Amino acid sequence: MRIDVMKTYKLFINGSFPRSESGRVYEVKDAKGKFLANPCLGSRKDLRESVVAARTAHHGWSSATAFNRGQVLYRVAEIMQGRSDQFVAEIIAQEGATPISAKTQVQSAIDTWVWYAGWCDKIDSISGSTNPVSGPYYNFSIPESLGVVAIFADAKPSLLNLVASLAPIIASGNTAILIANEKNPLCAITLAECISTSDVPAGVVNVLTGKFDQFISWAGAHMDIDGIDATGVSKGELTELKELGAENLKRIYSFSELQSTKRMTNFMEVKTVWHPIGI
Amino acid sequence: MNKFEYAPAPESAALVDIKSQYGLFMNGKFIAAKAGKTFTTINPATEEVLAKIAYAELADVNLAVTSARNAFTKVWSKMPPAERGKYLFRIARILQERSREFAVLETLDNGKPIRETRDTDIPLAAAHFFYHAGWADKLSYAGHGANPKPYGVAAQIIPWNFPMLMLAWKIAPALATGNTVVLKPAETTPLTALLFAEVCQQAGLPAGVVNIITGDGATGSHLVNHPDVDKVAFTGSTGVGKAIAKAIAGTKKSATLELGGKGANIVFEDAAIDEAVEGIVNGIFFNQGHVCCAGSRLLIQENVQDEVLEKLKNRMNLIRIGNPMDKNTDLGAINSAAQLSRIKDLADSGDIEGAMRWSPNCTLPSSGFWYAPTIFTGVSQSHRIAREEIFGPVLSVLTFRTPQEAIDKANNTPYGLSAGVWSDKGSRILWTAKRLRAGVIWANTFNKFDPASPFGGYKESGWGREGGRHGLSGYLKGQY
Numbered sequence: 001m002r003i004d005v006m007k008t009y010k011l012f013i014n015g016s017f018p019r020s021e022s023g024r025v026y027e028v029k030d031a032k033g034k035f036l037a038n039p040c041l042g043s044r045k046d047l048r049e050s051v052v053a054a055r056t057a058h059h060g061w062s063s064a065t066a067f068n069r070g071q072v073l074y075r076v077a078e079i080m081q082g083r084s085d086q087f088v089a090e091i092i093a094q095e096g097a098t099p100i101s102a103k104t105q106v107q108s109a110i111d112t113w114v115w116y117a118g119w120c121d122k123i124d125s126i127s128g129s130t131n132p133v134s135g136p137y138y139n140f141s142i143p144e145s146l147g148v149v150a151i152f153a154d155a156k157p158s159l160l161n162l163v164a165s166l167a168p169i170i171a172s173g174n175t176a177i178l179i180a181n182e183k184n185p186l187c188a189i190t191l192a193e194c195i196s197t198s199d200v201p202a203g204v205v206n207v208l209t210g211k212f213d214q215f216i217s218w219a220g221a222h223m224d225i226d227g228i229d230a231t232g233v234s235k236g237e238l239t240e241l242k243e244l245g246a247e248n249l250k251r252i253y254s255f256s257e258l259q260s261t262k263r264m265t266n267f268m269e270v271k272t273v274w275h276p277i278g279i
Numbered sequence: 280m281n282k283f284e285y286a287p288a289p290e291s292a293a294l295v296d297i298k299s300q301y302g303l304f305m306n307g308k309f310i311a312a313k314a315g316k317t318f319t320t321i322n323p324a325t326e327e328v329l330a331k332i333a334y335a336e337l338a339d340v341n342l343a344v345t346s347a348r349n350a351f352t353k354v355w356s357k358m359p360p361a362e363r364g365k366y367l368f369r370i371a372r373i374l375q376e377r378s379r380e381f382a383v384l385e386t387l388d389n390g391k392p393i394r395e396t397r398d399t400d401i402p403l404a405a406a407h408f409f410y411h412a413g414w415a416d417k418l419s420y421a422g423h424g425a426n427p428k429p430y431g432v433a434a435q436i437i438p439w440n441f442p443m444l445m446l447a448w449k450i451a452p453a454l455a456t457g458n459t460v461v462l463k464p465a466e467t468t469p470l471t472a473l474l475f476a477e478v479c480q481q482a483g484l485p486a487g488v489v490n491i492i493t494g495d496g497a498t499g500s501h502l503v504n505h506p507d508v509d510k511v512a513f514t515g516s517t518g519v520g521k522a523i524a525k526a527i528a529g530t531k532k533s534a535t536l537e538l539g540g541k542g543a544n545i546v547f548e549d550a551a552i553d554e555a556v557e558g559i560v561n562g563i564f565f566n567q568g569h570v571c572c573a574g575s576r577l578l579i580q581e582n583v584q585d586e587v588l589e590k591l592k593n594r595m596n597l598i599r600i601g602n603p604m605d606k607n608t609d610l611g612a613i614n615s616a617a618q619l620s621r622i623k624d625l626a627d628s629g630d631i632e633g634a635m636r637w638s639p640n641c642t643l644p645s646s647g648f649w650y651a652p653t654i655f656t657g658v659s660q661s662h663r664i665a666r667e668e669i670f671g672p673v674l675s676v677l678t679f680r681t682p683q684e685a686i687d688k689a690n691n692t693p694y695g696l697s698a699g700v701w702s703d704k705g706s707r708i709l710w711t712a713k714r715l716r717a718g719v720i721w722a723n724t725f726n727k728f729d730p731a732s733p734f735g736g737y738k739e740s741g742w743g744r745e746g747g748r749h750g751l752s753g754y755l756k757g758q759y
Contacts (some may be wrong), residue, residue, distance in 0.1 A: 042686050063713075127422070131747050133729035134406065141749060159399075226738075242528035246521045248693070249536070249739050269737045270749050273712050275722040 009039040009185070011046060011209065012136035012192035014053035015202025015204035019209070023046045026054075028185060031096025039185045044218045047177070050206035054148040062145045062173035066121035073171055075198040077110045084110075086190055087159055094184045109163040116167035116260050123172060127265050136277045143268035147171030147249060148225035150219045152212065154232040158184035160258065162191055165229045167181050168263035170204055174227070178207045179219070181232060185203030185209040186200055213237070221242030227251040227267045253277030284333040285599065288606040290393045295384045297470065300331040303339055303460075303493060304476035306346040307486025311416065313338045318495075320469055320481055323390035324603050324612035324647040332469050333491040340461075340501040340548045343441035343490040347432045347459040350487030355459050356429070358485075364415030367454055369690040378405065378477070381471055385443055386591060388470040390612030390648070391566050393604050396443075403728055407746075414751060418456060421748050427755040429457035430509035430533060434502045437472075438515045439465035439614050440569040440670075447474050448745045450489060451730075457490055457724035459501035461490045463502055467615045468546035469493045488585055492597040501527075510754065514571075517694070517732050518670075518740050524742075535743035535753040537571065540696030544574030544725065545690035545711065547585045547682070550701035552721065556590045559674070562699055562725040564598060564652050568672040569618070569741075572697035574725055575752045577654075578739060579684050581678045588656065588676070594651050596639045610672060613648040622650050622671035629664040631656045634675070644714075660691055668694070682707065686714045695737025718744070 007175075010017040019038035030036045061069070074202040080087070084106050091102035149169045154161040158181060169176050180188030192207040208215065216233065219225055220241040228245065230238050231254045238254065245252050252268045300317070302309035316334040321327060331352050335343070338444055355363070358619075374381065391400075433453045437445035441466055453460045464472035471490050473739075475527040479489045492498060503511050503523055513523055514537040517675050527534055544562050546555045562574025603611035613619040634655040643649040644748050650671055658675040665675050679685040689698055698717040702708050712720045720735045721727060728734065729744075735744035743753040 022581070025361070129748055131729070131731040131733070133727075133732050135727070137724065137727060141747065192684050210625060239529035243525050246524035246528060249517075249521060249524060249538075249742060251742065268745050269718060270733050270735070271712075271718055271737075272733050272747075273720045273722060274724055274727050274732070275708065276724050 007015040007037070008169050009037050009189045009209065011040050011042060011188070012196065012205070012207040013050050015194075015196060016204065021049075026210070027182070028094075030093040034151040036093055037123055037186060039189065039209040040181075042215070044214075046208055047215065047222065050177045051148055051222055053203035053206055054177055054201050057201055058145070058147055058175045060237065061175055061201055061204045066124065069171065069173065070117045070120035070191065072199050073113055073120065074169060076194055076200065077113035079194045079198045080106075080110050080113065083190070083194060087187060090186045091157070091159060095158060105157045105160050109160045111161045112160065112258060113150040113167050116171040119168070119261070120171050123264050124259065126261065127129045127159060127268070130274070138277055139156055139272065141270050141272040143172070143265060144213050144271050146267045146269055147173045147174060148224060149227040149229060150175070150177045150179060150225050151229045152179050152216070153181055155183050159187040159269065161232065162188055164258040164263070165231055166205065169229065169267055170200070172268050174267050175204045176206065177219070177225070178205065179212065180207060180209045180213045182210070191211070198203060205263060216241055217244065220250075221247065223248045225250060229267075230254050240265070252265045283608045287696070289602065290383055290604045290606060292383060292387060292604065295387070296483040297330055297384070299386075301333060301469070301473045302595050303333045303335055303343065304341045304473065304491040305481065305487070306490070311474070312336065318466065320388060320467060321619045322387050323467070323614050324644070326597060326646050329388060329470065332493045335498045337501045339492060340498065342507060343461045343492045344432060344502070344505045344507050346490050347461050350485060351431050351459040353640040354435070354485045355488050356457060358418035360418070360457070363454065363457065364412045366482055366484050367408050367412030367415060369413060370478055370484070371405050373478045373481055374401065374405035374408060376743070378402065381474060383604075384474055384661045385471050386611070388468050389442060389611045390455060390614055391604050392611040393606055394608065394610040395566060397614065400441055404443045404732070407447035411455035411590065416457045418751065418755070421751050423752050423755050424757070427711075429754060430756055431458060432508050433458045433510040433512055433754065434505065434508040435460055435462040436499045436502065436515065437462065437464055439468040440566060440571070441472040442468040443475070443623065445514050446475060448514070449591045452745070452750050453512070453754050454488065456751055458754055459488045461492060463492050463494060463499050467497045503527065509532070511752065513537070520741060524727070535745070536741040537745060538739065538741040539694055540571045540736065540740050541576055541668055541692045541694045541695040542717070543570055543576045543578050543715070544588055544699035544701065545685045545689060545701065546580060546583065547700070547707060548703040549693040549703045550579040550583075551703060552583065552586055553591060555701040556587065556594050558699060558701060558723070558725040559591055560594055560598070563674040564672050565726050567611055567613055567650070569614060569670055570726065571668075572719060573728065576676060576689075577674055577676045578688055579676065579678050580685070581680050584678050591654065592637065598639065598652055600641050600649070600651065601644055610652060612717070613650050613671065616648055618661045619648040619650060619669065622652065622669055625664060625667060625669045626653060626671075626673050629658070629662060629675070630656045632664075633673045634658045636663060636664055643663060656680045660688060666692065675691060681694060686711065690716045693739040696740035697721065739757070
């Protein structure tokens with residue numbers, strides 16, 4: 001008889017897997033009430049360090065060529081494909097999903113990476129423009145990444161919702177702090193492990209686990225977070241996020257469609273450049 | 280050098296017929312405020328009272344929103360888009376016809392030079408209506424989905440710096456996308472909005488599609504918080520913008536916000552200096568510096584600082600300050616006593632914090648609100664005059680050595696509305712433009728506006744864009 005090796009689920013900050021600075025964990029049980037894991041109870045300091053990592057990584061990631069970003073996103077899909085079984089097992093345990101629906105979810109998540117990978121070098125053409133102004137000026141508008149975006153993803157389907165939020169945000173050149181859903185956090189950590197082996201530069205994606213309500217007040221009030229994907233929060237939590245976020249006019253949005261260009265463009269800023277035409 | 284003296288060339292105030300009293304415009308008619316309260320609007324260049332204006336309170340705001348809602352459900356949302364567009368075309372044409380009247384009225388109420396209202400504000404306002412008129416029946420081509428829908432009733436609050444132009448930026452896209460509006464002009468500059476109400480009547484615009492209510496911040500707050508408002512569009516200070524964002528946090532209201540700025544105007548050593556100096560002057564002294572996208576922080580590459588400053592001071596000596604109605608005037612009156620005192624307070628902080636002040640020798644009129652064009656040199660990034668929006672003719676001059684230092688200083692602000700770049704080298708301009716965190720970059724030019732060109736800010740300069748294809752999204756459901 002062999003005893004299985006259990007996994008320690010850790011945070012993912014700036015390309016490494018530290019335990020929480022708080023030294024605390026919380027218990028997650030499977031759908032049948034059996035012990036699953038002790039993920040980290042992420043602290044405010046963990047969030048702050050993630051923001052620093054994400055901010056530092058933003059310049060390099062947003063100025064990487066779109067073709068390069070597309071290849072990196074596609075690489076995440078490749079790595080996830082190889083680890084499908086692990087995701088399927090976690091989804092079955094966490095969500096109480098059937099093997100078939102868990103497998104479908106993993107496949108959809110992988111295909112979502114592929115969909116957004118292909119958008120990296122196209123979104124600018126679709127959402128930018130040249131503008132026919134009345135005068136001798138060349139005038140064009142291009143979308144640029146917003147900066148650092150925090151993500152509160154929905155509990156179910158856990159993996160697919162994570163990917164549907166994360167992929168578009170980094171496809172458009174933002175860096176991200178993914179707050180794993182409190183109830184179903186395991187896929188988020190496994191996703192971080194895929195990301196860390198997919199040529200995604202350190203700091204571009206950071207993953208935290210812990211209490212949703214705490215992260216909502218910390219992230220909402222953090223002055224160096226530019227945007228929030230609030231798809232996974234309740235109505236009351238959304239109000240709190242928006243009230244706190246007003247202090248630095250965070251861009252806060254929720255989405256219903258899994259694949260949508262709005263998931264990219266809402267976290268982009270349009271820059272318009274004028275230059276005279278002459279000799 | 281001999282100074283050229285210009286003979287007075289005043290525009291005639293008689294071109295416009297100002298009534299002694301104005302009501303609120305709702306449901307197609309002018310009516311008195313329910314409680315009968317009024318306030319006055321004055322000419323800031325002379326402090327003469329121009330007219331008595333109705334003061335809208337909660338009951339009046341409720342009526343205006345009801346009027347807009349009825350017009351939306353009963354008329355405007357049912358009208359074929361092409362017909363909606365034709366009303367906007369009509370408005371654009373009437374504005375062009377009556378542009379001289381509008382220019383005079385704007386100058387009287389706002390204090391800005393007639394040259395600017397005549398050549399910029401009013402023609403651009405008309406152009407905005409003409410541009411958006413064409414969008415009304417082409418929205419499915421705008422990249423916002425196959426069948427984009429309006430929100431319903433838009434609450435719009437505009438500032439005093441470009442009263443008529445801001446009205447056009449707000450009303451034209453709202454109507455083109457099929458919304459109806461309640462617009463509140465600024466307390467100190469309500470007259471052109473009220474004249475615009477007459478244009479709506481002349482154009483035969485269905486009653487209630489455009490409602491204009493006058494008042495102060497309390498009126499605006501009632502409007503923003505009205506439960507039957509679907510969309511809020513605000514241009515003004517970042518402080519009020521944040522308060523609006525907070526106020527609508529728990530509601531379904533969507534908002535676009537055009538807020539403050541502290542634009543960097545970067546002059547590289549290889550720039551065409553004479554042209555750059557013209558751009559600097561236009562960047563900060565256009566409209567007395569009452570411009571959210573003003574180039575209020577001048578960043579000069581250190582080795583050309585002396586040359587740029589000498590030429591800038593020579594150029595500033597030629598700025599003509601005085602009667603805004605004179606066609607030769609470059610710099611008009613500060614819009615209000617309150618604004619003048621804010622400018623004085625911030626500029627005085629520049630003296631106190633150790634920056635060096637310079638203004639040309641000029642005589643300011645004895646009545647009205649005036650501030651001489653001013654530059655501060657030796658400004659450091661921590662000075663209030665380098666951080667806070669002055670919204671007046673006051674320029675802070677900083678220097679840099681390397682392009683990266685210019686970028687770091689330019690981006691060292693919570694604002695991100697505009698920036699300027701002056702250089703003769705294309706690759707350097709694009710390198711700089713790419714790194715500046717601002718929504719509008721003027722390269723070898725400054726303060727250019729066009730209805731086809733999206734305008735709006737990064738960071739705390741606001742949410743969304745106005746103008747161009749991108750500006751439509753702020754008035755279409757589900758885009759944000």
